[in-house]
Amino acid sequence: MVGKKYRSKLLKLIGKRDPSGYFVIPARQQALEILDKIVEDPSNVIVEDVGGGIIFLKTKSRTLAQKLLKILENRGLTAYNEL
Numbered sequence: 173m174v175g176k177k178y179r180s181k182l183l184k185l186i187g188k189r190d191p192s193g194y195f196v197i198p199a200r201q202q203a204l205e206i207l208d209k210i211v212e213d214p215s216n217v218i219v220e221d222v223g224g225g226i227i228f229l230k231t232k233s234r235t236l237a238q239k240l241l242k243i244l245e246n247r248g249l250t251a252y253n254e255l
Contacts, residue, residue: 185245185252186237194218194230195237198251199244201225210243211236226251 186195204219204227211217217240218230231237244250 185241185250186234189232190230192230194232195234197229197231197237197241197244198222198254199227199229200249200251200254201227203227203229203244203249206243206247206249210240224254226254 186197190196201221207217207219207229208214216231216233216236220228220230222228229240231240241250
């Protein structure tokens with residue numbers, strides 16, 4: 173169970189959808205190594221390489237975005253501070 177403060181932090185980090193309707197999570201390149209283990213259906217996540225060892229993970233599902241963000245945050249693979 174996720175605490176209210178942690179859930180609030182996740183929602184704040186996920187933010188609003190981009191103009192195309194996707195939630196965007198900036199992550200380090202190493203996140204690709206564990207992405208297949210996290211996501212059951214890889215077609216639900218679009219991966220965009222933006223260079224500099226950073227990728228954007230895009231999904232339309234808020235639940236999947238929260239799950240990705242929680243796991244990536246715990247492993248230190250998000251790149252919010254590097255943008």
